[in-house]
Amino acid sequence: MSAAILIVAEHDGSTLAAGTAKCVACAATVAQAEITVLVCASDAAAVARQAAQLQGVHRVLTVEHPVHAHPLAAAIAPQIAALAAPYTHVFGPSSTFGKDLMPRIAALLETAQVSDIMAVESPRRFRRPIYAGNAIVTVEVPEDAKVVGTVRTASFPAAGTGGSARIENVAPPAEPPAHTRFVSSSAAKSDRPDLQTAARVISGGRALGSAEAFQMLYRLADKLGAAVGASRAAVDAGYAPNELQVGQTGKIIAPELYVAIGISGAIQHLTGIKDARTIVAINKDPQAPIFEVADIGLVGNLFEIVPQIEKLL
Amino acid sequence: MMKRIIVGIKRVVDYNVRIRVKPDGSGVALDGVKMSVNPFDEIALEEAIRIKERGLAEEVVVASVGPTDCQAQLRTCLAMGADRALHVHSDTPTEPLTTARILLKLIEREQPFLVLLGKQAIDDDNGQTGQMLAALWARPQATFASKIVLAEGKAQVTREVDAGLETLEVDLPAVVTADLRLNEPRYVKLPEIMKAKRKPLETLSVESLGITPRVQLRTVRVDPPPQRQKGMLVENAAELIAALKAKGLLAS
Numbered sequence: 001m002s003a004a005i006l007i008v009a010e011h012d013g014s015t016l017a018a019g020t021a022k023c024v025a026c027a028a029t030v031a032q033a034e035i036t037v038l039v040c041a042s043d044a045a046a047v048a049r050q051a052a053q054l055q056g057v058h059r060v061l062t063v064e065h066p067v068h069a070h071p072l073a074a075a076i077a078p079q080i081a082a083l084a085a086p087y088t089h090v091f092g093p094s095s096t097f098g099k100d101l102m103p104r105i106a107a108l109l110e111t112a113q114v115s116d117i118m119a120v121e122s123p124r125r126f127r128r129p130i131y132a133g134n135a136i137v138t139v140e141v142p143e144d145a146k147v148v149g150t151v152r153t154a155s156f157p158a159a160g161t162g163g164s165a166r167i168e169n170v171a172p173p174a175e176p177p178a179h180t181r182f183v184s185s186s187a188a189k190s191d192r193p194d195l196q197t198a199a200r201v202i203s204g205g206r207a208l209g210s211a212e213a214f215q216m217l218y219r220l221a222d223k224l225g226a227a228v229g230a231s232r233a234a235v236d237a238g239y240a241p242n243e244l245q246v247g248q249t250g251k252i253i254a255p256e257l258y259v260a261i262g263i264s265g266a267i268q269h270l271t272g273i274k275d276a277r278t279i280v281a282i283n284k285d286p287q288a289p290i291f292e293v294a295d296i297g298l299v300g301n302l303f304e305i306v307p308q309i310e311k312l313l
Numbered sequence: 314m315m316k317r318i319i320v321g322i323k324r325v326v327d328y329n330v331r332i333r334v335k336p337d338g339s340g341v342a343l344d345g346v347k348m349s350v351n352p353f354d355e356i357a358l359e360e361a362i363r364i365k366e367r368g369l370a371e372e373v374v375v376a377s378v379g380p381t382d383c384q385a386q387l388r389t390c391l392a393m394g395a396d397r398a399l400h401v402h403s404d405t406p407t408e409p410l411t412t413a414r415i416l417l418k419l420i421e422r423e424q425p426f427l428v429l430l431g432k433q434a435i436d437d438d439n440g441q442t443g444q445m446l447a448a449l450w451a452r453p454q455a456t457f458a459s460k461i462v463l464a465e466g467k468a469q470v471t472r473e474v475d476a477g478l479e480t481l482e483v484d485l486p487a488v489v490t491a492d493l494r495l496n497e498p499r500y501v502k503l504p505e506i507m508k509a510k511r512k513p514l515e516t517l518s519v520e521s522l523g524i525t526p527r528v529q530l531r532t533v534r535v536d537p538p539p540q541r542q543k544g545m546l547v548e549n550a551a552e553l554i555a556a557l558k559a560k561g562l563l564a565s
Contacts, residue, residue, distance in 0.1 A: 012476075072481070073444065074453055096474040100456045103409070103441035107448035112408050112529035115439045125533060130438050131326070135334045135341055138533040145529055179487075180453040183469060183480040196475060242494045243473075248328055248435055249352050249493055257562045267331045274538065278562055280553065295544040296556050308550035313563075 002032035003123050008080055008092040008101065009039040009051055013069060016050040019093030019151075021158035026151040027091055028056040028159065029120045036061060037165075038083065040076045042069035044169075052165040060167045067176045070185075073101040075176035081108035082173035084146065088123070094150040106148040114139060114149035128152070132248040132271035154254040154275060192218075195244060198227035200257045201276075203246055206233035207262025207283070207302060214239050216306050217261060223313045229253070231263045247272035262302045265290030282306070316371045317423055318361040321416055321430040321442065322354040322390055324383040328435055338534040341436075350386045353431025355393075357491040359498040360461060361429050362394040369463050370427070372396045376419050378412050380404050384514060391509035392501040398514040403526065407519075411526045413445035418522040420450060425486060427468070432457050432490040443490035453483035459494040 005027040010017035020037065027035050036059045037051040044062035051060045061083070067075045080101075084090055090105060092098035094116050106113040119127040124141045126149065141147045195201065202221040208214050214234070221228045230240035232247050246253060247269040254275035261282045263269060270293055273279060281294035282302050291297045298305060326332055326341075327349040333342045350358075361373045375395040377383045380403070387398040401415050420428060433440035447454035455461075455470035459478065462469040463485075472479045473492045519526055547553045557563040 073456075074447070077448060096457060096472075099440050100444065100454070103444035104448040104454065106441070107410060107413060107445035110410070112410055113439070113441050114530065115441065129538070130535075131332050131341065131436060132438065133538055134332050136536045136538055138536070140531040140533055142529060142531070177451075177453075179484040180455075181482045183482050185474075185477065185479040187477040194475070245493065257557070266329070268328050274541075278557075278560060279541075279544075280557070282553075291544070291546075293541055293544075295542070295560075296553060297544055297546045298549070298553050299546065300549070305550050305553075309554065312550055312554050 002034060003030045003089055004087045005030060005033050005035050005089040005091060006080070006084060006087040007035060007037045008076070008090070008098070009037050009047060010071070010093050010095060010097045011039065011041065011047040013041060013043070014046050016047050017093070017095070017097070018158055019095045019098070019153045020051065021054055022153040022156040023091050023093050023151045024054045024056050024159035025156040026117060026120065027089070030089065030123050034058050036087070038063065038080065040065070040068040040079055042066050048167045052167050053161040053163050055160040055163045057163055057165040060165050062167065062169045063172050064169065065172045065176060070182035071097050071101070072176075072180050072182060073104045074180040076101055077104035077108055078174035078176065079172055080105045083170070084109055087146070089147040089149070091149050091151055094152045098150045102148060102150050109146055109148060111145045111148055112141065114141065114147065116152040117149045118152045118155040132252060133274050134271055192221060193225065193227040195227040195229055195246070196251055196253060198255055200224050200226035201229050201246070201253060201255045202226045202259045202261065203229035203231065203263060204234055204240065204261050205231040205263030206237055208234060208239055211239045213303070220306060220310050223310060226257075226259075231269050232266070260290050260294070261306060263290055264288045265293065314424060316369070317425045318364060318370045318373050318427045318429060319416070319419060319423055319425040320354070320358045320361045320373060320375045320390070320395065321428070322358065322375055322377045322386060323351040323431075323434045324348050324377065324379050324386045325351045325434050325436040328352055334535050334537040338536060340532070340535050348382070348386070350389055351431050351434045353433060353435070353491050353493070355431075355498045356493065356495050357429040357431050358390055358393055358395060359496045360491060363496065364427070364461075364463065374399060374423055374425070376401065376416065378403050378407050378415050387514055388509050389501065391512040391514070392505040393499060397512055400514060400516045401519060401522065402516055403519050405526070407526055408528060408530065409439050409441035410445055410529075411524065412442050413449055414524050415519060415522060416442070416446050417449050418524060427486060428488045430488070430490050432492050443488050447488040450488070453487040454490075455481050455483055455487060456490045457492040458489050459492050461489060461495070
């Protein structure tokens with residue numbers, strides 16, 4: 001049996017988000033998949049053109065309504081639910097956009113959701129992380145239910161471009177509710193890369209000892225083009241703001257390079273970094289648990305080592 | 314009508330526990346493991362209590378779906394400052410959609426102006442219940458909240474999204490899910506734990522709410538995550554940089 005997969009596009013009104021191409025790559029691993037990308041926007045033309053170029057996409061649907069100028073789950077979900085009937089699967093990215101939206105769609109379709117799909121074992125069988133990635137569960141969706149899922153974007157490459165799917169506009173099938181209104185948005189005011197998506201992250205722990213010492217990490221991060229993170233202990237001690245917290249109760253990240261400086265490696269921190277490609281640990285305690293997961297470890301005084309690294313870069 | 318907030322909480326493995334996958338792949342070993350209120354739900358409850366302390370709500374009702382043991386977590390919530398607790402008894406785990414259906418029944422009974430939940434539970438990491446509840450209730454949702462400002466019949470909620478912060482205005486009643494930065498939950502003091510023992514805790518059955526639990530997803534197996542390769546130790550900053558260059562992580 002072939003699969004008809006509907007992918008909800010994430011975009012900012014002009015540019016298709018990278019997560020959508022990763023959803024397409026995930027969907028393409030489902031056997032005999034016919035992939036449709038749906039763009040809800042106030043003016044969908046530019047985003048639809050980008051979606052149509054993704055390799056593996058058969059068709060792009062656009063639903064245009066002024067309310068879709070902003071990605072409101074309460075407005076988008078009824079459109080998707082109303083259009084979902086012909087599809088066996090409905091996928092969205094496991095970004096804050098998809099995490100917000102997809103369960104609302106699943107509930108309208110009265111079906112369970114598979115969150116954070118990291119691998120497709122069969123058209124109805126998926127692997128996903130639980131306990132912050134400390135266990136991987138394989139789940140199966142029954143034959144009589146639609147598969148609704150979010151795709152863990154870190155687990156899939158982006159689909160290539162060069163395709164030319166046809167684009168069809170459909171009239172909004174649902175009248176969006178008026179009870180939810182967009183007020184404003186503000187991008188994080190940092191010149192540094194975003195912690196969640198940065199390729200390199202420099203993180204500091206309690207051993208930094210002060211907010212002033214944390215400035216040393218910012219300098220190093222700037223030299224490396226890295227984002228700055230912090231352990232919960234450093235945040236609790238007031239050395240770094242909350243939004244930098246990496247760990248199970250903070251941000252779960254998967255950078256190419258993670259440098260843990262003065263971080264002992266509490267379980268809740270390690271669960272937030274286990275998907276990092278390369279972990280570097282600098283700590284004066286050779287018994288610190290961080291060394292159990294580090295690819296490269298350096299035992300020593302961070303207040304001597306960090307300035308030396310900075311000088312050598 | 315009393316201005317009421319419902320807070321949904323889940324009993325989960327404490328965030329400091331290093332969990333172990335059972336060798337037969339049937340699940341995660343939970344025997345004798347320390348259990349706690351899901352940290353994000355604790356933040357949701359703290360926010361509800363603060364709203365009440367500001368005089369913007371009259372009652373905070375905490376609700377949980379789970380086995381008899383989850384009454385311990387409900388008592389913790391009462392000690393934190395919730396006024397009463399509702400325990401919907403279920404010995405088997407409920408899928409988020411069933412949990413949402415149960416919460417909707419409680420909403421119909423309690424008529425809250427605000428429902429607060431954590432953005433996700435740290436066991437299953439589904440992150441679905443709040444959004445599903447809002448959909449079934451046909452009411453607004455504001456997920457990943459880092460700030461909630463209440464006005465007459467409305468709420469402005471600032472959300473932590475990938476691009477930064479987004480502010481929505483929602484009509485009440487609405488469902489809001491708490492993110493990490495919303496607040497820092499208070500510590501419970503001993504006198505409050507004693508006092509909480511006398512606060513009302515009502516137990517309901519899933520069936521008495523007219524709900525038949527549905528299990529849709531079948532767990533095929535649970536595996537431990539792939540192990541990381543054993544790393545190397547370097548002696549100094551120069552060796553570290555050389556090692557990073559050798560891995561292609563720094564330009565040489």
